[in-house]
Amino acid sequence: MTITIVGGGASGFMAAITAAETFPGARITILEKSKTVLNKVRISGGGRCNVTHRPHELRHFVKNYPRGEKLLRKLLTHFDAGATVEWFEKRGVKLKTEADGRMFPVSDSSHTIIECLIKTARNLDIGIRTGVNVNAFVKNGGQFQLEILNGEPITTDRLLIATGGYPKAESFDWLQEHEHGIVPPLPSLFTFNTPDNYLLPLAGVSVKDALVKIGGTKHEWRGPLLITHWGFSGPAVLKLSAWGARDLAETDYHFTCRINWLPDMKEQQIRDFLLAEKNNTPKQQIASHTRLGLPSRLWKAFTERAEIPETLRWSDASHKVLNRMTELLTNSQFDVKGKTTFKEEFVTCGGIALPDIDPETLQSRSTPGLYFAGEVMDVDGITGGFNFQNAWTTGYIAGKNIGL
Numbered sequence: 001m002t003i004t005i006v007g008g009g010a011s012g013f014m015a016a017i018t019a020a021e022t023f024p025g026a027r028i029t030i031l032e033k034s035k036t037v038l039n040k041v042r043i044s045g046g047g048r049c050n051v052t053h054r055p056h057e058l059r060h061f062v063k064n065y066p067r068g069e070k071l072l073r074k075l076l077t078h079f080d081a082g083a084t085v086e087w088f089e090k091r092g093v094k095l096k097t098e099a100d101g102r103m104f105p106v107s108d109s110s111h112t113i114i115e116c117l118i119k120t121a122r123n124l125d126i127g128i129r130t131g132v133n134v135n136a137f138v139k140n141g142g143q144f145q146l147e148i149l150n151g152e153p154i155t156t157d158r159l160l161i162a163t164g165g166y167p168k169a170e171s172f173d174w175l176q177e178h179e180h181g182i183v184p185p186l187p188s189l190f191t192f193n194t195p196d197n198y199l200l201p202l203a204g205v206s207v208k209d210a211l212v213k214i215g216g217t218k219h220e221w222r223g224p225l226l227i228t229h230w231g232f233s234g235p236a237v238l239k240l241s242a243w244g245a246r247d248l249a250e251t252d253y254h255f256t257c258r259i260n261w262l263p264d265m266k267e268q269q270i271r272d273f274l275l276a277e278k279n280n281t282p283k284q285q286i287a288s289h290t291r292l293g294l295p296s297r298l299w300k301a302f303t304e305r306a307e308i309p310e311t312l313r314w315s316d317a318s319h320k321v322l323n324r325m326t327e328l329l330t331n332s333q334f335d336v337k338g339k340t341t342f343k344e345e346f347v348t349c350g351g352i353a354l355p356d357i358d359p360e361t362l363q364s365r366s367t368p369g370l371y372f373a374g375e376v377m378d379v380d381g382i383t384g385g386f387n388f389q390n391a392w393t394t395g396y397i398a399g400k401n402i403g404l
Helices: 010-022 037-045 058-064 069-075 079-088 111-125 169-176 235-243 245-250 267-282 296-305 319-331 386-401
Strands: 001-008 027-032 095-097 102-105 128-129 134-140 141-149 155-157 158-161 180-190 190-193 206-214 220-227 231-233 252-262 334-336 339-341 347-352 370-372
Touching: 001 141, 001 155, 010 027, 010 111, 010 141, 010 386, 027 155, 027 296, 037 111, 058 069, 069 231, 079 095, 079 102, 079 111, 079 386, 102 111, 111 128, 111 206, 134 169, 141 158, 141 190, 169 180, 169 347, 180 245, 190 235, 206 235, 231 334, 231 386, 252 319, 267 319, 296 319, 319 334
Parallel strands: 001 027, 001 158, 027 128, 158 370
Antiparallel strands: 095 102, 134 141, 141 155, 180 347, 190 231, 190 339, 206 220, 206 252, 220 231, 252 334
């Protein structure tokens, strides 16, 4: 039996390795159109590779997938984050867990993961061919014939598509021809551009906990927030962008972003605190000394925005001034005018419609012998290792079943 994997990324390698271990008589080949394999693994996590997220209860883990939760709830019972940790440790790669739950190799280098996957594949006699661009395929009888751009056709008994997400819908045409519905692809995991933002000079300043909301919607996320040269980033914004991906695309990425910089306190509590400072520190200048644990530069920016003179003391602050400060601290509003891809990590929502895929085996419902794994399907997770876990899990399940 011949098995061909189109796509030399995380899901493609996991599928190939699992298939080789499950069906030792099969001849397996990975085809990658780029000159190198595992490119997304290489750049993930700033070159450290965020392999997965700390294992925890399944019903909580799947809540980190804006699309594909139902499918992964089933698949993760067979290969979850704990299984991923064990899989790599059995092959000599130990992982460590950071405070936010992200898991990385103890080496802090993505090359550790790449070397593990390539070495394991080569030990199993899996063929790895780069610079091979599959642009179409047909099924003749029980076999697939792959059309290769500027190359000879390839014939195979089983075919797995693990190409990752495509940014444009037309890139799915070669798969749509085989009766697969395509959910239009859209960017997920992006940062917010706010060109008129008075906080832009504070690029690099961050807060550990903020509540970010999308005006006019129910979308909100709480977590660390980073001010950038172009707007806002950090986990709160990235995770919010994933959940709001389709709604934000409909606005052409023009919307209002509202930020509560002190989500642990109610609005009235903050107002009362500021009023109390009139009695507690009456002679201190408001702008000169930060309050409520905020970065000093951020506090000063808010006092300027509230039109508080640098020399104004707490005792002289009017209720109107303190109300302006309260509003800025609890409900800052910024006009978002566009997005920026998060570093080099391009993640899409959309892809092969999940109803067209068998949820037990990841085989195509319309084309027996054809399987899917990874982000080419309409599955995506928030930042933190969840997209790689989708790759490991779906690659494993597809690999387990592709030779049956």
